[in-house]
Amino acid sequence: MSNPHTPFSCTAFLGVEAVAGGSLQDVVNSVKEALSESKLTQVLIFNDLTGKPIDVDFRGKITDVLTRLGETFDDSSGTEESSRTARRVGRPKLGVVSGEVTLLPRHWDWLKSQPGGASVTLRKLIDEARRTGEQQSTLRASQEAAYNFMTAMAGDFNHYEEALRAMYAGDLDGFYRFIDDWAPDIRNHVKRLAAGAFPAAVKAEGEQDHEDYKG
Incomplete structure (x- = not known):
């Protein structure tokens, strides 16, 4: 089973009430276990870092939900990781580096x-x-x-x-x-x-x- 990559916390709301908080996996587990199917369709989960909602498909068993989330984050993080790797190429090691500065x-x-x-x-x-x-x-x-x-x-x-x-x-x-x-x-x-x-x-x-x- 794939685990969602969640280097952030999030908060779940049912109407105006906060019903769970923590990592995305923990929040999904909590609301899936605690709420009925009808209420799950009303739950909104927000990324605490960006304030944006996270789309979660609660259909099926909890393993199905987490697998879909893992696939979603695997797809998005692969591009980001490649980008970070590309930016690291050629970066000087830590320490004093000499260079030319042009001033008046x-x-x-x-x-x-x-x-x-x-x-x-x-x-x-x-x-x-x-x-x-x-x-x-x-x-x-x-x-x-x-x-x-x-x-x-x-x-x-x-x-x-x-x-x-x-x-x-x-x-x-x-x-x-x-x-x-x-x-x-x-x-x-x-x-x-x-x-x-x-x-x-x-x-x-x-x-x-x-x-x-x-x-």
Whole structure:
């Protein structure tokens, strides 16, 4: 029997109630065992990483369901693995690698005046740029996951559009206020998915915790 490749967690909903969470295989097992055939047709399973629904055919025995899932993920992961392998070809080993950098004289003058010299300063600048880029990627991924789930499960809820605007504006207080009267399981799942969409609020909270600790 093929096992589905699931390097992510997922959550199953029956209406507005979360009924299972964990790996895709665990969720499928749980709902298949716990729910009747009529209710299984109403179950929606969402990828917690992307907020997108996962199509699961619950017909037959659990072994049949998992086999179909395994075949689906085997097909999709084969292309991805080939792509990753191709990208690894020619990648330099870890360590210091020399290379040519072309800069204007004023750039060299500034780099040489920095503590540690040009090489140390360039490495620091690159590391900082990478951190900034990763933070932006996390923010966008969190926004997209929350948007996907909200569109599928809360599109007709009160203040849906206002909540989306608050999320994209980075307004955590407004976002929480607009989703406060939503069904509890939906609201809590949206909060989890959108957690990375408010880095400023998370940073401020961490700084406040640090100040409280020092006090």
